[in-house]
Amino acid sequence: MNLDVTWAKAWITTGAAVMNEHRVELINLDREIGDGDHGENMDRGFQAVLLKLDDLPAEANPGDVFKLVATTLISTVGGAAGPLxxxxxxxxxxxxxxxxxxxGAALVALLTAARDGIVLRGKAESGDKTMVDAWTPAVDAADAARAGGADGPAILAAAAAAAEAGAEATEPWVARKGRASYLGERAIGHRDPGAQSSALLLRAAADTAAGD
Amino acid sequence: MNLDVTWAKAWITTGAAVMNEHRVELINLDREIGDGDHGENMDRGFQAVLLKLDDLPAEANPGDVFKLVATTLISTVGGAAGPLxxxxxxxxxxxxxxxxxxxGAALVALLTAARDGIVLRGKAESGDKTMVDAWTPAVDAADAARAGGADGPAILAAAAAAAEAGAEATEPWVARKGRASYLGERAIGHRDPGAQSSALLLRAAADTAAGD
Amino acid sequence: MKKLVNDPKNVVAEAVAGFGVAHTDIVRISTDPIFIVRRDAPLAGKVGLVSGGGSGHEPLHGGFVGFGMLDAAVPGAVFTSPTPDPILAATKAVDGGAGVLHIVKNYTGDVLNFETAADLAAAEGIEVRSVIVNDDVAVKDSLYTAGRRGVAGTVLVEKIAGAAAERGDALESVAGIAERVISGVRSMGVALTPCVVPHAGEGSFTLADDEIEIGIGIHGEPGRARIKLEPADAIVDRLLGPILEDIPFAAGDKVLLFVNGMGGTPQIELYIVFRRAAEVLAEKGIEVTRTLVGNFTTSLEMQGTSITLLKLDDELTALWDAPVQTAALRWGR
Amino acid sequence: MKKLVNDPKNVVAEAVAGFGVAHTDIVRISTDPIFIVRRDAPLAGKVGLVSGGGSGHEPLHGGFVGFGMLDAAVPGAVFTSPTPDPILAATKAVDGGAGVLHIVKNYTGDVLNFETAADLAAAEGIEVRSVIVNDDVAVKDSLYTAGRRGVAGTVLVEKIAGAAAERGDALESVAGIAERVISGVRSMGVALTPCVVPHAGEGSFTLADDEIEIGIGIHGEPGRARIKLEPADAIVDRLLGPILEDIPFAAGDKVLLFVNGMGGTPQIELYIVFRRAAEVLAEKGIEVTRTLVGNFTTSLEMQGTSITLLKLDDELTALWDAPVQTAALRWGR
Ligand SMILES: Nc1ncnc2c1ncn2[C@@H]1O[C@H](COP(=O)(O)OP(=O)(O)O)[C@@H](O)[C@H]1O
Ligand SMILES: Nc1ncnc2c1ncn2[C@@H]1O[C@H](COP(=O)(O)OP(=O)(O)O)[C@@H](O)[C@H]1O
Ligand SMILES: [Mg+2]
Ligand SMILES: [Mg+2]
Ligand SMILES: [Mg+2]
Ligand SMILES: [Mg+2]
Incomplete structure (x- = not known):
């Protein structure tokens, strides 16, 4: 589909459904190396977004959708994930x-800006076992796909796949940011919940873009 | 054996061993329809008695032994069982x-006085599902045995058997005194812990009397 | 059993010792026999207040020793009434010549042991009066029971009678105030989980994951009925119903609403309970003029709550408001 | 999961509502956004103190709103830092023109959300200073962690900074006092059981019947090490060791010893812990001049405890002793 405001809304609507569906999975990941609220936080935030999406004016752009998502998540999610x-x-x-x-260029700019925003707030580096470890591979894969001439949906598909691989890659690591960092070696063997929710969100972006 | 001070001490010594041995059983009976401390209370009290038995002067009588048991139980058992x-x-x-x-007459007087003391303090009647329901059948059986010409050991054996039957008989009853009375119908099916400890104690009296 | 204890046999002695060190500004400790006494006891001319009972209900009673409340507390073994010796010793330690009031929860063991201690104290020339607290409406007070139990309402009796003694009332008057509180206070509790007595090492009863016990006492004893878990508001309604009917409480009454935690319930849940209880009372036109929320009469780590209502008049309200300085209840100084 | 709750989603809103009704003499409640504010706020010319964080640690922070302590508390969802909106609203509600101090526990979420709120408040012309409490020695403060966590020591920061604000100190001075407390306070905790977050419905971790977690935080997160259950005294020694080494505390120091319950531990056990901690400190020549024992920074129904030590000087001692009137801490009025 065209990556316009209809897609942006579809992405977020699907994203909300996905967060709801994976609520318990994300809670459980967070119970293992955090405090067990990540699924609840994400679900609460995206449900709040859903309630507001329809209020957007007809002439809204994708950017307006993302702005609405941003302010709503900030004011409803809380925890570390909300501000990030x-x-x-x-x-x-x-x-x-x-x-x-x-x-394609706009998509890469979008993903890069998002990732940079997370790094700006959270000061995590790659390998710290945070959501950054899903976003940075996604940005890199998107950039590479675009350089290789891929169209929007294909760029997002590359980003989603890379984010999923990135989330999985966090499993053997010790964490250096967020609550999992308190655990030292005991975080080993567990996937970072924020990286997982990031991968789910980017997969929703790719899936909606692939549809028609 | 002769029912003299040696027997009185042997009874109490064996009684202490029996309370220790049945500590958990009595705790469990009390957990079911009370507050789970009866075995601990009885064990604590009789262990304290044991420590003092040797201090009795050589010329002591059975009555002196029972007086020592009384004051020691009062000052170490607590709960309902201590004063009773x-x-x-x-x-x-x-x-x-x-x-x-x-x-034989003295034994019957002893058992009757003990039972009357419990009733005086606790105001329970037969059938209230308390230790009285072990003691009263014991008194009656002892009296009947004596009337039938039984000697001391046989009187105690009759009392012990009746106390055991009496304790068992409490099982189907609703309680009207003590903590079990709070339970109403839910006390049905459970043996009264105090009746059980009474039966154990009287069995120790009979066993030591039967020895030589 | 997982507990922060050393030898289960020393639980009470060690806890009382720790309590003594933590609150030297308020209490002194006697170690043999074990009791907790107000630091400045005996106070000449002041009626002494002594309470006690099995341990495991903390802060009851030791946490309520101090200015404006108890003069001494006598802790027995866990869930076991103390013997007469320490009760007698505590009674002597607080006698300032104006007599001593024993505040006794209505359990066979407590009643009998305090009775003996009172007789012994009287024999030594100390005037002793006793009041028996029996606020638990879950138990019918009839020929067929040992009578209603004393539960969380005891805290209110101790506070209000303590204030009367502190203002200088004579023994008869302090006892009379205590009786007035007893006649106007009613409670009922619920357990979500059992508690584990240290020397028993096992839960006091067993509940399935979706069961609760309605009408429990404070000794881990089973309640009157076992039901399926319900929303907090429905549970509150089950507890409040029998309380309101009992005296009864009626529109226009002024009351103190006390939501007590059984020891292991998060505070957040106690306030959810409080919210509903206050709502029901408002609907019925009963005015909540004083409140208390927290773990004040516990059953070790039991999860659950009890609700207590006390009818207030101006005098009882003023005595409730009077300054108190104890480890667990403090205001006005 | 057995809890006294209605809909798990309404736990915080209902508990805060109940808290508001129970403590009308001390606080007011804002329901949208949710925060708890001192009844008489804003106080012209007084520095306002705002703290907050995820719910589930009650009485922290709402129980510490009142005279001599916090001006407002902002509760998030259970174990989830509040968003900037209610923090901003609370900040505005307590601003009496002398600026506002944010007391923030060191968790990524709390730090980020309070940071945003502080920026927004500054944009509206309110002077805001923030202090970050990080007293938990179980976590190494290094490049390889999010830094030490803020745990029970937060209570002491709130009390002492609150007293400084109440005596009329300016914002810089109140913040400076708070920083002094933070630099002198250290804590470490142990869990015997996990806690159950209402919306999760399952234990935050799983422990065998003979296992405990050493070095847990207050969010039901696992600790640094899982060991076999030990006697209370041995556990106390494990907690005190790293605390004493950290600053370090030395012979001749005067300290406040604070034994905190995690919510589900019987008080009797907290005093057993206190007894041993006081004993160890006495052996080392460290003088315990002030004490606090109880459930003040909890993890829902978790069983366990934490030990906190604060170095005291004359000024901090006087501020600790200053009158305070909150739902959970009260003396002097
Ligand atoms: N400093 C950070 N930088 C980037 N991501 C972070 C940082 N700290 C935490 N996170 C992410 O946030 C996730 C946890 O979010 P959530 O559970 O909602 O918040 P909280 O940790 O406050 O409970 C972690 O899994 C991690 O991906
Ligand atoms: N009023 C009473 N009269 C006679 N026996 C009683 C009475 N009340 C309780 N008991 C006996 O005491 C036993 C309980 O003793 P124990 O568990 O040691 O004390 P507590 O009930 O105080 O915990 C009961 O099983 C019962 O036999
Ligand atoms: Mg989390
Ligand atoms: Mg018992
Ligand atoms: Mg008992
Ligand atoms: Mg969280």
Whole structure:
């Protein structure tokens, strides 16, 4: 489909459904190396977004959607994920302000801005076992796909696949940011919940883009 | 054996061993329809008695033994059982004061006084599902055995058997005194812990009397 | 059994010792026999208040020793009434010549042991009065029971009678105030989980994952009925119903609403209970003029709650408001 | 999961509502967004103190709102830092023109959300200073962690900084006092059982019947090490060791010894822990001049304890002793 406001809304609507569906999975990942609320937090936030999506004016752009997502997540999620996802969508919105339809370059800019926003707020580096470890591979894969001439949906598909691999790759690591860092070696063998929710969200982006 | 001070001490020594041995059984009976401390209470009390038995002067009588048991149980057992058993032994001691050896009549007087002491303090009637339901059949059986010409050991054997039957008979009853009374119908099917400890104690009396 | 204890036999002695060290500004400790006494006891001319009972209900009673409340507390073994010796010793330690009030929860063991201690104290020339607290409406007070149990309402009796003694009332008057509180206070409790007595090492009863016990006492004894778990509001309604009917409480009454935790329930749940209880009372036109929420009469680590209502008049309210300085209840100084 | 709750989603809203009704003499409640504010806020010319964080640690923070302590508390969902909106609203509600101090426990979520709220408040012309409490020695403060966590020591920061604000200190001074407390306070905890987050419905971790978690935080997160159950005294020694080494505390120091319950531990056990901790400190020549024992920073129904030591000087001692009137901590009025 065209990567316009209809897609942006579809992405977020599907994302909300996915967070709801994976609520318990994310809670359980977070119970293992955190405090067991990540699924609840994400579900609460995206349900709140859903309630507001329809209020957007007809002439809204994708950036307006992401702005709405950002402010709603910031004011409903709480915890670490709220400010981090909120900043990600805020920076993403800024990166695509005014565009009615996103081409490959815009998509890469969007993903890069989102990732940079997370790093700005959370100060995590790659390998710290956080959501950054899903977003950075996604950005890199998107950039490579675009350089290779892929279209929007294909860029998002590359990003989603890389995010999924990135989330999985966090499993053997010790964490250096977030609650899992308190566990030292005991975090080994567990996937980072924020990386997992990030992968789910990017997969929703790719899936909706692939549809028609 | 002769029912003199040696027997009185042997009874209490064996009684202490029996309470220790049946500590968990009595705790469990009390957990079911009370507060789970009866075995601990009885064990604590009789262990304290054991430590003092040797201090009795050589010229002591059975009554002196029972007096010591009474004051020690009163000051170490606590709960409902402490004052009740304490009063029982106090009254029993008074009933046999001065006698160096107990004949059948003295034994019946001892058991009757003990039972009356329990009733005086606790105001329970037969059928209220308390230790009285072990003691009263024991008194009656002892009296009948004596009337039938039984000697001391045989009187105690009759009392012990009746106490055991009495304790068992409490099982189908609703309780009207003590903690079990709070349970209403739910006490049905459970043996009264105090009746059980009474039966154990009287069995120790009979067993030591039967020895030589 | 997982507990922060050393030898289960020393639980009470060690806890009382720790309590003594933690609250030297308020209490002194006697170690043999074990009791907790107000630091400045005996106070000449002041009626002494002594309470006690099995341990495991903390802060009851030791946490309520101090200015404006108890003069001494006598802890027995866990869930086991103390013997007469320490009760007598505590009674002597707080006698300032104006007599001593024994505040006794209505359990056979407590009643009998306090009775003996009172007789012994009287024999030594100390005037002793006793009041028996029996606020638990879960138990019918009839010929067919040992009578209603004393539960969380005891805290209110101790506070209000303590204030009367502190203002200088004579023994008869303090006892009379205590009786007035007893006649106007009613409670009922629920357990979500059993508790584990240290020397028993096993739960006091067994509940399935979706069962609760309605009408439990404070000794881990089973309640009157076992039902399926319900929403908090429905449970509150089950507890409040029998309480309201009992005296009865009626529209226009002013009451103290006390939501007590059984020891292992998060505070957040106690306030959810409080919210509903206050709502029901408001609907019925009963005015909540004083409140208390927290773990004040516990059953070790039991999860659950009890609700207590006390009818207030101006005098009882003023005595409730009077300054108190104990480890567990403190205001006004 | 057995809890006294209605809909798990409404746990915080209902508990806060109940808290508001129970403590009308001390606080007011804002329901949208949810926060708890001192009844008489804002106080012209007084520095406002705001703290907050995920719910489930009650009485932290709402129980510490009142005279001499916090001006407002902002509860998030259970174990989830609040969002910036209610923090901003609470900040505005307590601003009396002398600026506002945010007391933040060191968790990524709390730090980020309070940071955003502080930025927004500053944009509205309110002067905000923030202090980050990080007293938990179980976590190494290094490049390889999110830094030490803020745990029970937070209570002491709130009490002492609150007293400084109440005596009229300016914002810089109140923040400076808070920083002094933070630099002198260290804690470490142990869990015997996990806790159950209402919306999760399952234990936060699983422990065998003979296992305990050493070095747990207050969010039901696993600790640094899982060991076999030991006697209370040995567990106390394990907790005190790293605390004493950390600053370090030395002979001649005067300290406040705070034994905190995690929510589900009987008080009797907390005093057994206190007894041993006081004994060890006495052996080392460290003088315990102030004490606190009880459930003040909890993890829902978790069984366990934490030990906190604070170095005291004359000024901090006087501020600790200053009157306080909150739902959970009260003396002097
Ligand atoms: N400093 C950080 N930078 C990036 N991501 C982080 C950081 N700290 C935490 N996270 C992410 O947040 C996730 C946890 O989110 P959540 O459970 O909702 O919040 P909380 O940790 O406050 O309970 C972690 O799995 C991790 O991916
Ligand atoms: N009023 C009473 N009269 C006679 N026996 C009683 C009475 N009340 C309780 N008992 C006996 O005491 C036993 C309980 O003793 P124990 O468990 O040691 O004390 P507590 O009930 O105080 O925990 C009961 O099983 C019963 O036999
Ligand atoms: Mg989390
Ligand atoms: Mg018992
Ligand atoms: Mg008992
Ligand atoms: Mg969280």
């Amino acid at each position: 996802y909120g900043t990600a969508f805020l920076k993403a919105a800024v990166a695509v302000t005014g565009s009615a339809e996103l081409d | 058993y304490g009063t029982a032994f106090l009254k029993a001691a008074v009933a046999v004061t001065g006698s160096a050896e107990l004949d």
